[in-house]
Amino acid sequence: MFLVGLTGGIASGKSSVIQVFQQLGCAVIDVDVIARHVVQPGYPAHRRIVEAFGTEVLLENGDINRKVLGDLIFNQPDRRQLLNSITHPEIRKEMMKETFKYFLRGYRYVILDIPLLFETKKLLKYMKHTVVVYCDRDTQLARLMKRNNLNREDAEARINAQLPLKDKARMANHVLDNSGEWSLTRRQVILLHAKLERSMEYLPLRLGVLTGLAGIASLLYLLTRYLLPSP
Secondary structure, eight states: OEEEEEEOOTTSSHHHHHHHHHHTTOEEEEHHHHHHHTTSTTSHHHHHHHHHHOGGGBOTTSOBOHHHHHHHHTTOHHHHHHHHHHHHHHHHHHHHHHHHHHHHTTOSEEEEEOTTHHHHOSSGGGOSEEEEEEOOHHHHHHHHHHHHTOOHHHHHHHHHTSOOHHHHHHHOSEEEEOSSOHHHHHHHHHHHHHHHHHOOTTHHHHHHHHHHHHHHHHHHHHHHHHHSOOO
């Protein structure tokens, strides 16, 4: 099995592309969902966030108030780094647990939906392939204005707050161009899926794990023969 990191930008069509991969039967892990999960009450990250930032970051029901927490770390690199040091290890653990479940089910690759894949670079080293859902800036702007009912100035401000899609496209192994008709984008997704399915890059890890399991089974068999009395 190998990991495929997929990202995009606001109004680039990433969510629609993810839906096509899921319709094709692909395994998809949403890292944002995991990030929200690991900070729920009762989890270690939740306790450590409260210890570090105080109870003012809590809602009445005990959940983390994401807006208040975001305001606390805004333009404060030290506090942002502290938060990342709390959440990122927990996110990676959950990500690996989910990935292992798909490994046991025989999937050849897993897609990780990571909005800030190239911005944070924290998970890049785990990715065998990286994919960017791209569209040209004019298309992105028009889609965002229509989708969110924004004027041009507000839409441009939101796009400018992100790493430009053209920069992400230069860093990616694969680019899905969603600037034109959706049927063309969908075909690109299908072709990429077929290419990844044909890849043999999943074999080394799978063979290594199976070899390790076979070794453990042999050891347990030998220990049983030597430790248990003969009939």
